Amino acid sequence: xxxxxxxxxxxxxxxxxxxxxxxxxxxxxxxxxxxxxxxxxxxxxxxxxxxxxxxxxxxxxxxxxxxxxxxxxxxxxxxxxxxxxxxxxxxxxxxxxxxxxxxxxxxxxxxxxxxxxxxxxxxxxxxxxxxxxxxxxxxxxxxxxxxxxxxxxxxxxxxxxxxxxxxxxxxxxxxxxxxxxxxxxxxxxxxxxxxxxxxxxx
Amino acid sequence: xxxxxxxxxxxxxxxxxxxxxxxxxxxxxxxxxxxxxxxxxxxxxxxxxxxxxxxxxxxxxxxxxxxxxxxxxxxxxxxxxxxxxxxxxxxxxxxxxxxxxxxxxxxxxxxxxxxxxxxxxxxxxxxxxxxxxxxxxxxxxxxxxxxxxxxxxxxxxxxxxxxxxxxxxxxxxxxxxxxxxxxxxxxxxxxxxxxxxxxxxx
Numbered sequence: 137x138x139x140x141x142x143x144x145x146x147x148x149x150x151x152x153x154x155x156x157x158x159x160x161x162x163x164x165x166x167x168x169x170x171x172x173x174x175x176x177x178x179x180x181x182x183x184x185x186x187x188x189x190x191x192x193x194x195x196x197x198x199x200x201x202x203x204x205x206x207x208x209x210x211x212x213x214x215x216x217x218x219x220x221x222x223x224x225x226x227x228x229x230x231x232x233x234x235x236x237x238x239x240x241x242x243x244x245x246x247x248x249x250x251x252x253x254x255x256x257x258x259x260x261x262x263x264x265x266x267x268x269x270x271x272x273x274x275x276x277x278x279x280x281x282x283x284x285x286x287x288x289x290x291x292x293x294x295x296x297x298x299x300x301x302x303x304x305x306x307x308x309x310x311x312x313x314x315x316x317x318x319x320x321x322x323x324x325x326x327x328x329x330x331x332x333x334x335x336x337x338x
Numbered sequence: 339x340x341x342x343x344x345x346x347x348x349x350x351x352x353x354x355x356x357x358x359x360x361x362x363x364x365x366x367x368x369x370x371x372x373x374x375x376x377x378x379x380x381x382x383x384x385x386x387x388x389x390x391x392x393x394x395x396x397x398x399x400x401x402x403x404x405x406x407x408x409x410x411x412x413x414x415x416x417x418x419x420x421x422x423x424x425x426x427x428x429x430x431x432x433x434x435x436x437x438x439x440x441x442x443x444x445x446x447x448x449x450x451x452x453x454x455x456x457x458x459x460x461x462x463x464x465x466x467x468x469x470x471x472x473x474x475x476x477x478x479x480x481x482x483x484x485x486x487x488x489x490x491x492x493x494x495x496x497x498x499x500x501x502x503x504x505x506x507x508x509x510x511x512x513x514x515x516x517x518x519x520x521x522x523x524x525x526x527x528x529x530x531x532x533x534x535x536x537x538x539x540x
Contacts, residue, residue, distance in 0.1 A: 139432050141404045143392035147385040153374065154367045165356045167429050170389055170402075172355065181387035183349040187372055188379045190345035200372075202343045227369050230341050 144170070196268070198244040198261050200226045209233075209241060216240045218275040222265065222294065224248050224282060232280065240278070243268065248286035249293055260290075262297065269301050276304040283310050283328070346372070398470070400446040400463050402428045411435075411443060418442045420477040424467065424496065426450050426484060434482065442480070445470065450488035451495055462492075464499065471503050481509040485530070 140148060144166050151162035169177065191200050194207035201207035209215060209229070219240030223229055229242045245260040268274060279294055281287035291307055298305050311329035312321050321329070342350060346368050353364035371379065393402050396409035403409035411417055411431070421442030425431055431444045447462040470476060481496055483489035493509050500507050513531035514523050523531070 139436055141393065141402055141410070143385075143389050143404060144402065147389045150382045150385040153370070153378070153382070155370050156366075163429075164358075166389065168355070168357050169386055170393060172390075174390055176355070177387060177390045180352045180355070181383040183345075183352040184371055184386065185379060185383035187345050187349045187368065188374075188376055191343065191372060200343055200346065202345065208343070227365075234341055 140166075197229075197242045198226070198246060198264065199229045199242055214239070217273055219278065220265075220268065220274055220276070221278045221280050223280045224287065224290070228280065240276075245281070245290065248281055248284070248290040250286040250289075255286075257293065262294070265294075266297065266301075269298070269303060274303055276306065279305065279307040281307075342368075399431075399444045400428070400448060400466065401431045401444055416441070419475055421480065422467075422470065422476055422478070423480045423482050425482045426489065426492070430482065442478075447483070447492065450483055450486070450492040452488040452491075457488075459495065464496070467496075468499065468503075471500070471505060476505055478506040478508065481507065483509075485512050 139145075140163070147166040147169060148159070148162040151157055151165045152159065154162075157165070169180065172180065190202065192202070192204040193199075194201040194210055196206055196210040199207050199209070205211070216239045220243050221232060221238065221240055222243045222245060223232065224245055224247060226244050229244060232238060232242070243261065243265050245262070245265075247255055247260055249255055249257065249260070265277075269277070277294075277298060279291045281290045281294075295305050295307075309332050310325065311332055312318060312325060318326070341347075342365070346365075349368040349371060350361070350364040353359055353367045354361065356364075359367070371382065374382065392404065394404070394406040395401075396403040396412055398408055398412040401409050401411070407413070418441045422445050423434060423440065423442055424445045424447060425434065426447055426449060428446050431446060434440060434444070445463065445467050447464070447467075449457055449462055451457055451459065451462070467479075471479070479496075479500060481493045483492045483496075497507050497509075511534050512527065513534055514520060514527060520528070
């Protein structure tokens with residue numbers, strides 16, 4: 137593939153690192169970059185090199201933070217520190233934050249248990265979560281791992297190690313997405329929706 | 339959209355400059371960039387800032403060149419300098435180069451005539467092409483503008499201004515793409531294919 141001159145070929149190869157970007161899309165991106173002004177190009181390059189430099193890991197929740205001392209959520213006095221939502225990845229925190237109603241804190245595990253990928257409890261931040269629970273003040277842990285085999289395993293493992301502490305443990309409800317159609321729901325989702333059904337006269 | 343912390347939000351906005359990239363894709367790219375190593379991130383940033391610095395315009399054909407003195411094609415002694423293929427954009431040169439059979443030179447117009455977008459002959463490199471023709475040595479000009487209204491206009495204009503010179507002027511054949519199916523060809527393409535039909539007994 138020496139179809140392009142060296143600096144363009146080099147940029148195409150960089151764009152191909154991005155998820156779901158093949159040779160054609162990467163070439164399209166490279167030519168679009170070439171059409172940016174000198175200043176826009178500098179801003180773009182700077183944003184990429186800056187993201188590694190300016191993004192820190194929060195020492196409390198292990199989520200992404202603009203400051204090395206702690207993320208905005210953990211350090212905010214407006215948040216309810218008695219509820220902690222446990223998620224797999226830092227990105228999930230931002231997804232959950234779009235649900236404006238939630239005012240509690242988070243804990244990022246850094247992945248999900250997966251024997252096939254050699255991810256054991258030692259690779260995740262369970263110890264750090266237990267320390268937070270032992271420090272006191274936490275009343276409820278909401279497990280928000282993905283509804284996948286590894287997410288389910290992680291949720292079950294977490295529920296078990298939390299058994300001996302005086303905290304309520306819950307997991308996000310799984311069922312038919314709002315606006316979805318029963319006709320197009322898969323069997324597993326329907327089964328989960330049946331299992332998690334709510335009674336009107338309760 | 340303050341869902342993400344500042345350095346990530348900034349990178350997302352940069353990725354959104356790319357063609358066809360919306361908020362979700364940009365966020366996906368930004369998190370993928372965050373997962374790159376420090377070194378990979380630097381390489382990526384460097385490739386972006388480098389593309390503006392290292393890519394020059396060839397003074398002869400107006401195509402992209404790794405050197406300011408002239409592109410590899412124009413300076414190559416192996417190319418047939420009696421044939422010049424005229425294309426709209428620099429990217430088209432690289433597309434044409436994949437057709438390994440062509441050994442001639444190129445001329446990049448820098449666009450196509452389009453009164454609606456205020457693109458007049460003065461905005462394109464017609465003068466430079468005429469100078470090349472007047473310098474002598476060119477026997478055939480192959481017009482490879484796009485089969486669009488503006489590409490057709492450009493081809494017609496070019497054919498007219500080249501009339502008074504002693505050069506053969508041709509245009510790429512338009513018709514049914516190889517591997518395509520007549521059933522799915524649009525009417526205009528079919529009309530062009532009829533018009534450009536080749537006779538076996540010729």
